[in-house]
Amino acid sequence: QSMLTQPPSVSGAPGQRVTFSCTGSSSNIGASYDVHWYQQPPGTAPKLLIYNNINRPSGVPDRFSGSKSGTSASLAITGLQADDEADYYCQSYDTSLSGWVFGGGTKLTVL
C-alpha cells in the first residue's frame, strides 16, 4: 500500500480540465517535503512533469500545473488532449521510511 494515495482513474473529454489528487501524511507532504509529478504514457519510461510542487521543466506546456496544501497535492491539466492519456504519479520523501515514496498512480482516460 502506497504512502501517497491517488485515485486509480480519472477521465475527461478533449478540451476539458481534469485534476489529480495526491494525499499524504505528516511524515511526507505534511512534513514540508516537496511533491513531484511524473507522466508515463503506455509502454514508455516516466517523464518529469512538475517539480517542487508547482514548477514545470522546460518543454512542459503551461496546460499542466501543480499545487500543494497541508498533507495533499494536486495536478491539473487544462485543454485536455488525446496524447495526455497516460498514468500520472506523485512522489515525495517520507521521514518514517527515510526514503522516497510514490503514489499508486492515476490512469487518465481521454474520452
Add this chain to the structure above:
Amino acid sequence: QVQLVQSGAEVKKPGASVRVSCKASGYTFTSRSHGITWVRQAPGQGLEWVGWVFPYNGNTKYAQKLQGRVTMTTDTSTSTAYMELGSLISDDTAVYYCARDPGDYRVDHWGQGTLVTVSS
C-alpha cells in the same frame, strides 16, 4: 543533452543475482549536485523507489525493504552506475529504471528501463 542508457533485459533464476548498468552522458557525472536514483516497476504496477547513489562521493541510500540485498556502485571512469540485486525472488520481476537525481529528492531524466525477469 542528458542521456541515460541502460543494459539489456535479463532472465534469472530465484536465488541468483542481477546487475543492471546505466551509462550517463551529457552532463558531469561526478558533479556534487547529481546522483543516480533507481526505481522499479513490476508488471502492471506502480513505481517503487529502490535507492540512490552519488557518484561524487559514493554515498548510497537504499529502500528499507531491499536493505541487505541491493548494492549500488559507480564507475566514474566510464560514467556508469550499477545496481546489483541479490537473492532474487519472483516479486523482483520488474522494469528497473535509472534516473538522474538533481539532489532534491526527485529525478529529471530517465533511462529507457531494463526488464528483469525472475523465473525458475
